[in-house]
Each structure stands twice: as C-alpha cells, then as structure tokens.
Amino acid sequence: MTTEYWRWKEYNWKNPDIDWKDAKNITVGVDVGSVSSQAVIMTDGELYAYSNMRTGSDSPESAENALDWALKDTGMTLDNILYAVGTGYGRVNVPFADRAITEIACHGRGANFMYGPTVRTILDMGGQDCKVIQVDEKGKVQEFLMNDKCAAGTGRGMEVFADLLEIPIEDIGELSFQVDEEPEPVSSTCVIFAKTEATGLLRQGWPKNDVLAAYCSAMALRVVALIERVGVEEDFAITGGIAKNAGVVKRLTGYLNLEALQPKHDTQIAGALGGALFAQTLAVKEGKVPS
C-alpha cells in the first residue's frame, strides 16, 4: 500500500455573534465527497456553523457525522433545522436530506456567497476531480465542466507524485519553488506516464524539487486547458484541496495572467454552503418558514 501523504485536519467552526434561537430560517447543506464531507448550517441567510471531516466507507454515516460535528456545542439539533440539502458524490445517501442538488449548482451558489457577486469563474480542484464553473451575479451556473475520469489535474495525481518523491503533500508547493531555474513541465499528461518520466529525470540526477516544479507546472497547464474550454471570465476563484498548493496555484494564475480572489472561509465548504443556501430558498418556497 502507498503511504497517504495527503494530510489535513478535521475541524468545526461556529459564529459566536449569532444566537440561532432568534433565527426563523435554519437550514443545512451537507456535501459528501469521495475524500471529505462537510456540513454547513445557515441561519436567516447567514453562515452559522460548519464542519469538515474525512468521508468514511459509508455515505449516510459520513453525512450524519459531519452534521453532528457542525451541531456540536450549539445546542441545536436536527429538529431545529427546517430544510436540508445533500450534495456531492454521496448526495443521494444523505438520510436527513429533503432534496439532493448536484455539487456543480451548489458550488456555484456557495462561491457566490463566499467571494461575493463579482465572481464569474470558479475552478475547483478536489481529491478526485476537477471542475470549472461559470456563474452569473446570482451564483446561477452558466456553464460547467467536470473531469472526474482522469487523475491528471486532481489531488490524486499530486498524491502519486508526493508518494513517488516521498515528500509530505503539504510541503510540495513551497519546495517546488526552491529551484535554481524553472524546469520544463513534465510532458506526459497521464499520471502513470508522468511518473515514468519523473523516474527517468531522477535517474538523470535531477533534484527532487526540480521534478516537483516540473510536475506542478504540468498540472497547472492541464488545468488551464480545462479552464480555457469553458473560458475564463473575471473574477476568478480557486477552491478545493489544491487551492492550498501554491506550487500549482501560482503557476496556474501565472499562465492565465490573472489573480485569484482570496476566500474568507475554508474553500472546502463551498459545496455544502451552496446546499445550505439552496435550502434557505427552498424552505421559504415550500412554506416551511414560520412568518
């Protein structure tokens, strides 16, 4: 078995300025992804609490765990929640959800809240997929593309390299800039062939950091190709696990010649946040909110 170098902490957060007992419309969005699951609780259009956890082997259980963790120390229970939306890969397996909505639509809406109405293009690089989403000023999706077939351009591809070079994944970004000169990108798109190529480079005596730099820019180029299929319109935002890898992000924004917006919250909650926002609207529409 390969060692897992992909490390991040499970956590939860609560807005201390909000007393949910005053709220009328309380909703939750739960995003069950293939690697991590998030729950976001909203009260009257405001972000109240969220959690981010590892997805277990069982989707319903992962959804429940994420919710429990977001609810922790709030005094709130599932009974206080008017509407729940499930999203992500395991969205149909969220036991307490009133409706399932795709991660694309949720992501668009979540990013609109997180970055404000000027955001038009969102790149989401997750553990096992890569999405490009274009939204209007309301966060409604205008065009999207999702690549979950190929590991190139996903966190998984980066993991393979971290593993090959025996470098913790969170150090990749920084190390990839510690090179004398920026090397040519790895030429193979395919992770398997790129790995062969990298092994060859190491054998030729390339330092590890150079190989990392070559892979980070290859990955950035791959993702640029996807973004260009949809077209990039500013403002531009990057979400997902790779957003934390400066080695890819800096090269990517360099190729595109633009800056990415800075998020106010952890970008991994974008999908669940969008779900909670949809739930806010749906709760009103379906008459669940007391007037």
Place this chain on the structure above:
Amino acid sequence: MVSIGVDMGAKNVKVVVLRENEVIGKALVTAGLDTEGALKEALQSASREAGIDYDEVGNITATGAGRKDVPMARDELTEVGAAARGALFHFSDARTVIDVGAEEGRGVRFNAEGRVIDFVINEKCAAGAGAFTEAMARALEVPLEEFGPLSLKSDREIPMNAQCAVFAESEVVSLVHAKTPKKDIARAVHDAIASRITSMVRRVGVEERVALVGGLAYNVGFIDSLNRDLETEVLIPPDPEYTAAIGAAVVAAERGAKASEGGENS
C-alpha cells in the same frame, strides 16, 4: 538479399534480419538513457544470430516512435504501416491488426497487399494501453506473467468502474479488501482493457481475420477477454513484439529490390 527492420520504441529497440522472406536473426534491447548504444547492441546481436556480414545488407528500414534516430536506416515506415505489413507476413488472410504496447493501442485495417485502409490510435492514456495491466498486476501483487493465466481461472464477471489507471489501482485495492478473489479481479482488469480496445478498433471497421500483436499478445487473459468481446479468435504471431520490426524488414526488402532494379542502389 538480406534486409533489416529496426523498431525504435519508447522503451525497447527491436531488430529483425530477414533473408528471402525468412527471419534469420532478431534482438531486443531495453533502451534506457543510451538509445544509441542500445541500437548498436541490438543490430550487432541480431546480425550475429543471423550470421551475416554488414555489407551483405541490402536495405535497412526503421519504424517506431524513435525512427528518426536510426542513422543507418535508408528509409522509414510509420508504426501503423509496419504493424500491417508485419501481421500480413505471418498471416496472409489477416485484414485487421490490433497492436497493444505498453504505451499505446492501435487498430489498423489493411488490404491483401498490406496497404493501410484505416487506422486508429489510442495514445498517451495508460488506461488504453498495456501499462494498465502492468499497474493493476502491481496493485494486486501478482507477477505480470501470472496475471493472464490467473484471469482464465475466473468464471465471474465483475465490472470495473474506474476508467483511469490511477483510480483503477484504488478500485483494485478496495476489491481486495472486500475479499474479492484475485482471479475475478484479474478477469475484470482484462475485460476492462479489452472492452476499451474493442470499441477503439471498431472505429476502423473490424475485418476478419484479426491479428493481435505487441506486448499484450503474450497475455492469455487479455486474449481471452478480447476474443469474447470481438466474437472472434484473434491470430497471434510467434514473437508478437517483433511484428513491427518484421514489417519494417519486409518493406526494406521490397524497397531494396526496387532500388536495385532501377540501378540506383550501389
């Protein structure tokens, strides 16, 4: 007259020496970093096996991804053309050849003279090439040469969902965790790659008979899955990985003969 075909692949150099339509010498050398040295070595050892002198050689033709890097070759041939000619060398009734090497898969349809009618190539994605089975055998911790025979023992079809070699590795690992017998996983792997190769080749219009060449032609598990998918019995030449080099040698002989008829060959 003696002719030589050189197949300069991504990984290996293959050389075939042909005399009057008969293979009298062949060699395969793994290239590594020094391709030039590997080429020399392969040429020498094939010539030694054939027992020929270098000046007996009428013509040399190169094929393969690195065919431009064969300075002693007088001309070159595409991989597609070489696969067709090589298949026809062994089987005069073959009209389609499937060539699956470690890094790419190809389908070629040709006529009785070996002229290419249509071809299709799947390149640069390991999921459609021999590298897929190699990676899966590794994930399953089964030696590559046992992987095919293991697959034959299975009588159960289980689907593989991942269409990427990297994600498929994880799928294989979770199948192992779920206590799925290794033989059934092996079969699933071969079924998956065979189905991709089959849909690819269908695009050129499969005409009987079908020959299978390249590294995967050694894999009985893959052959079995492919036969089931194509609903035919594919032909496997002896030493299938030399097929392109043989094709090149055949063309070298032909072109050499033409040149000397025209009196241009000194």
Place this chain on the structure above:
Amino acid sequence: MKANYGYHDGSGDFFITIDSNLCTGCVECISSCPADVLEMITDDYDDVVAAVKDEHRKKIKYSCAECKPVDEQPPLPCVAACEPGAITHSW
C-alpha cells in the same frame, strides 16, 4: 446553462456539450442515439433537459465510438436530431 459532459485525459478532449437554453426537451436526440447514451433529466434549476447518462460520462469516447468511424464520418445522429442545435461534440 451549458453542460460539458465528458473528460480530458492523456489521449485528448472528449466532451458533449448540451445547452439547456437551447434544448426544448423534445426527446428526439434520445431516440436517435444507438448507444443509449442520453437521457432526460430535471436539472437543478428545474429545467427538463437532455443530458449524458452518468455511466457514460467517464467513457464517452468509447460509448460514441460507433457513431464515429475513422473514415467518412456521417453526421452524428444526436446532433442531426437536435433541431435547435443544443448538442455539440468536442471531438
């Protein structure tokens, strides 16, 4: 909304794009497709539109292979069937 179904991998770009602003929900493309690749869905904005089935999204190059012979490619059935021109292919 323009939905790009498919993928980009080492061997190229394989996307079917369906524009829900153009799709009228007439179902013509679905009956035209010999490989049963398409279906009608109600999308997240409650529009009833054609979409590529989930099980084909990661292997669309292979699913559509039958309609794309390498010599003379006839017009694609789904594209030809779609009067408003909502469907396009990237390859």
